[in-house]
Amino acid sequence: MRLHKQAPWPRRLFTEIHWIRNLDAQAVIKRTRSITRVCLVLSLIIIASCDLGPSNRATGAAQQILHLGNGTEPKDLDPHIVTGVTEHNIISALLEGLVTEHPKTLQPQPGVAASWSLSEDGTRYTFKLRDNAYWSNGDRVTADDFLWSWQRLLMPTLAGEYAYQLYPIVNAAAFNKGELNDFSQVGISAPDPQTLIIDLAYPTPYFLSLLSHFSTFPVHKDTVLAHGKKDERGTLWTRAENFVGNGPFVLEEWRLNYLIKVTKNPFYWDQESVALNEIRFYPIDNAQTEERMFRTGALHIASSIPADKIASYQQNHPEKISINPYLGTYYYRFNVTRGPLVDPRVRRALSLAIDRQILVDAITKGGQIPAFSFTPPNTQGYQPPSGILSYDVGLARQLLADAGFPNGKGFPTLELLYNTSDGHRRIAVAVQQMWKEALNITIALSNQDWKVFLDRAQSLDYDIARAGWIGDYADPNTFLDMFVTDGGNNQTGWSHPQYDQLIAKAATQADQSSRYKSFYKAEELLLIDSPIMPIYTYTRVQLMHPEVKGWLANILDHHPYKYVYIEPIAVNE
Amino acid sequence: MLKFFAARLLQAIPVLFVVITATFFLVHSAPGGPFDAEKTLPAEVLDNLNARYNLDDPLYKQYLSYMGNLVQGDFGPSFRYSNRSVTEMILTGLPITFELALYAMLIALIIGISAGIVASIRPNSAQDYIPMSLAMAGICLPSFLMGPLLVLIFGISLDWLPVSGWGYAPGDKILPAITLGTGYAAYIARLTRGGMIEVMGQDYIRTAKAKGLSTPMIIYRHALRGGLAPVVAFLGPAFAGLLAGSFVVETIFQIPGLGRFYVQAAFNRDYTMILGTTILLSTLIVLFNIVSDILTVWLNPRLTLKD
Numbered sequence A: 001m002r003l004h005k006q007a008p009w010p011r012r013l014f015t016e017i018h019w020i021r022n023l024d025a026q027a028v029i030k031r032t033r034s035i036t037r038v039c040l041v042l043s044l045i046i047i048a049s050c051d052l053g054p055s056n057r058a059t060g061a062a063q064q065i066l067h068l069g070n071g072t073e074p075k076d077l078d079p080h081i082v083t084g085v086t087e088h089n090i091i092s093a094l095l096e097g098l099v100t101e102h103p104k105t106l107q108p109q110p111g112v113a114a115s116w117s118l119s120e121d122g123t124r125y126t127f128k129l130r131d132n133a134y135w136s137n138g139d140r141v142t143a144d145d146f147l148w149s150w151q152r153l154l155m156p157t158l159a160g161e162y163a164y165q166l167y168p169i170v171n172a173a174a175f176n177k178g179e180l181n182d183f184s185q186v187g188i189s190a191p192d193p194q195t196l197i198i199d200l201a202y203p204t205p206y207f208l209s210l211l212s213h214f215s216t217f218p219v220h221k222d223t224v225l226a227h228g229k230k231d232e233r234g235t236l237w238t239r240a241e242n243f244v245g246n247g248p249f250v251l252e253e254w255r256l257n258y259l260i261k262v263t264k265n266p267f268y269w270d271q272e273s274v275a276l277n278e279i280r281f282y283p284i285d286n287a288q289t290e291e292r293m294f295r296t297g298a299l300h301i302a303s304s305i306p307a308d309k310i311a312s313y314q315q316n317h318p319e320k321i322s323i324n325p326y327l328g329t330y331y332y333r334f335n336v337t338r339g340p341l342v343d344p345r346v347r348r349a350l351s352l353a354i355d356r357q358i359l360v361d362a363i364t365k366g367g368q369i370p371a372f373s374f375t376p377p378n379t380q381g382y383q384p385p386s387g388i389l390s391y392d393v394g395l396a397r398q399l400l401a402d403a404g405f406p407n408g409k410g411f412p413t414l415e416l417l418y419n420t421s422d423g424h425r426r427i428a429v430a431v432q433q434m435w436k437e438a439l440n441i442t443i444a445l446s447n448q449d450w451k452v453f454l455d456r457a458q459s460l461d462y463d464i465a466r467a468g469w470i471g472d473y474a475d476p477n478t479f480l481d482m483f484v485t486d487g488g489n490n491q492t493g494w495s496h497p498q499y500d501q502l503i504a505k506a507a508t509q510a511d512q513s514s515r516y517k518s519f520y521k522a523e524e525l526l527l528i529d530s531p532i533m534p535i536y537t538y539t540r541v542q543l544m545h546p547e548v549k550g551w552l553a554n555i556l557d558h559h560p561y562k563y564v565y566i567e568p569i570a571v572n573e
Numbered sequence B: 001m002l003k004f005f006a007a008r009l010l011q012a013i014p015v016l017f018v019v020i021t022a023t024f025f026l027v028h029s030a031p032g033g034p035f036d037a038e039k040t041l042p043a044e045v046l047d048n049l050n051a052r053y054n055l056d057d058p059l060y061k062q063y064l065s066y067m068g069n070l071v072q073g074d075f076g077p078s079f080r081y082s083n084r085s086v087t088e089m090i091l092t093g094l095p096i097t098f099e100l101a102l103y104a105m106l107i108a109l110i111i112g113i114s115a116g117i118v119a120s121i122r123p124n125s126a127q128d129y130i131p132m133s134l135a136m137a138g139i140c141l142p143s144f145l146m147g148p149l150l151v152l153i154f155g156i157s158l159d160w161l162p163v164s165g166w167g168y169a170p171g172d173k174i175l176p177a178i179t180l181g182t183g184y185a186a187y188i189a190r191l192t193r194g195g196m197i198e199v200m201g202q203d204y205i206r207t208a209k210a211k212g213l214s215t216p217m218i219i220y221r222h223a224l225r226g227g228l229a230p231v232v233a234f235l236g237p238a239f240a241g242l243l244a245g246s247f248v249v250e251t252i253f254q255i256p257g258l259g260r261f262y263v264q265a266a267f268n269r270d271y272t273m274i275l276g277t278t279i280l281l282s283t284l285i286v287l288f289n290i291v292s293d294i295l296t297v298w299l300n301p302r303l304t305l306k307d
Helices: A009-013 A025-048 A056-063 A085-094 A143-154 A172-176 A221-226 A287-295 A307-316 A344-352 A356-364 A393-402 A422-439 A450-458 A477-483 A497-508 A512-529 B002-029 B043-052 B059-071 B086-121 B126-140 B143-157 B174-200 B203-210 B215-227 B229-244 B247-252 B258-268 B271-299
Strands: A065-069 A099-101 A108-110 A113-118 A124-129 A188-192 A195-199 A249-255 A259-264 A278-282 A321-334 A414-419 A443-448 A464-470 A532-544
Touching: A056 A065, A065 A287, A085 A249, A085 A259, A085 A278, A108 A113, A143 A172, A143 A188, A143 A195, A143 A221, A287 B143, A287 B247, A307 A321, A344 A393, A344 A422, A344 A512, A344 A532, A356 A422, A356 A532, A393 A422, A414 A422, A414 A450, A422 A443, A422 A464, A443 A450, A450 A464, A450 B258, A464 A532, A477 A497, A477 A512, A497 A512, B002 B059, B002 B271, B059 B271, B086 B126, B086 B174, B086 B215, B086 B229, B086 B247, B086 B258, B086 B271, B126 B174, B143 B174, B143 B247, B174 B215, B174 B229, B174 B247, B203 B215, B229 B258, B229 B271, B247 B258, B258 B271
Parallel strands: A065 A278, A414 A443, A414 A464
Antiparallel strands: A099 A108, A113 A124, A124 A195, A188 A195, A249 A259, A259 A278, A321 A464, A321 A532
């Protein structure tokens, strides 16, 4: 029997617990007994229940409940102050605008407006509202609701981030900027409850597609006012217990950071075509978690997938993965205000030296399309200029030499800025390598936290910065009006008077083909001058179980829920 | 004891004050703001937003008004989730994280104490080395590896347990609790072993053996209760650690707890939310340490609460 041996090493580790040595064990006995018992009882409770019910897939098919992975927790559900895709996905179930979108072509379909007409000069829309459109509390949806809602969106004090969607309307911009205080001078009027007249400052061929954007959706006046002032942000009217909407679904439950549940709206005018009884949106910000939930049948559709799992799905479950073009461009910005990047030849040389095909095949792996223009090809029929950019190392070397850096000699080390993300890092490393090999120039990589990154990009405190742009609506304007002089999203310091003129001209042209010609010329200037380097056109990579029907691919990734249904299935996973 | 408690609480006030002040100025000095986004806002809109949240005031003024509200128990609105107050978000997330931490702690205690006892019966033998090596591995294995590993085995391959959620499907609390608990189980195993070996060398254990009691009886009746004392002292700080460190597990298992809010708030520059959660967690850590000190003394009558 050992009496006193040397203290074992784990105890030496915790010698700061000085009283072990002075332990009066007898006194401790009674007091620890109760703790031990409590622990035992509680542990039994945990182990008690372990019975897995049927998966969400199985119950969803039986009861028409759709389970969707939905990115992050929505900031709010007020259509006039939110901006994100996450919010769009939920709000489009809860509210409906004047027009809706065709699930495949995105062409305008009647929504709250049963019909509409456009004046010959293309500047006056007259909408006839349907007489069976109701709010989820039974109130009628009237033209006045739109008048009131759009005034709310445009009120400067609301600080609605998407107010510019209404800028094509006469005086809307002036009212939103506080230059005009009389809303009656804004080109919106409601002569009777079923008629809404919109006067546009200039013909806007894409105006109808703006009306299916959530920022132009109506809100229920009495509900908003019951919980705060008209221009007050973040009041409680958007909570599940208060929300009154006019869309195909009503907000049933909103559990913060966990679940948003919407159920079929019995007051919806077209409720007969709504097949789903319920949609559950899960805010899942981790792609790995989301993929696991999808795999075990907890989700019907996953909004994202880890890049390293794409190949495996394509091989083993091609019926569950879909890759579709998306209206967005991944690109790099050049700061044209300093260093060698002031010279357009240098910028174009950098752009020509990148093998985009290798980037999408070996790195992004999501079926992305190499981009040689800023506007994605075939954006509502618009074909951007081709042939200005390509993969041409010889020309790139030549241009760099012309700019005074033969074989990269004397070229300073530039910094490539990107926000912290493995995907961005891998692309940056590859681009860095390509520039080194093709042009013999050295680039330093710098990754920054998202907000620092945004701050530096906006204040032009960078040389080269990663960027991405997703179109708000299907029209080249949403891409090309970014790069007008001092545009808020320009962020390159680039300015070209002729470009500005062409974009301004396009805005006034009612004829689509001459409008597209103006855009084409403008984009040519943009590509030749190269304040940006397009890399690839985004794709939407999505996981979806095959029993979900009516969820159709389109470039905006919009999926009107009233067309979606779930086929009965035998789930054997 | 009351006097001791009150004194320690008073000491906590300057600590918290420093924490709040430092956090306030740190988050405001970080580049970027709550309203920066990839799509730049028009200047007029940004001005209106800043005015709404008083971000256009000088920083010292913002600080004073924040402290003023804080004294009245008002943590302010969340900058990101515009229809939520920080208080509401904390009240939503904290109970969930608390429950998760509690289960994790129970699992840690069950596994840790059993392993510690087994190891302590024959020190420096295989029976000691094997559980202690496992414990060391448990300390080293991070939860972002442990979680997906458990999910892969029990959630996907065996299909026994849900892979996500909290309170929605039966059994969905098991894997997160195990993931969070194992690391602490390892610590507890080591502490138990140490405490047990110490107690097993005491005279009264020798007496018990001399009287002919069996080893399990000696452990259960006599040694365990003394041997567990170091574990009890560890519970307070460990629980605070579980609360503050639940972020990874909450992300892996899609649990709407406080840990996710905390980290997301920092990324989003949600100033009020960062401050609210920091204040809450630092208060909890201070409190748990006080409780742990009191518990230590309560367990050992030879100590008193003099300082």
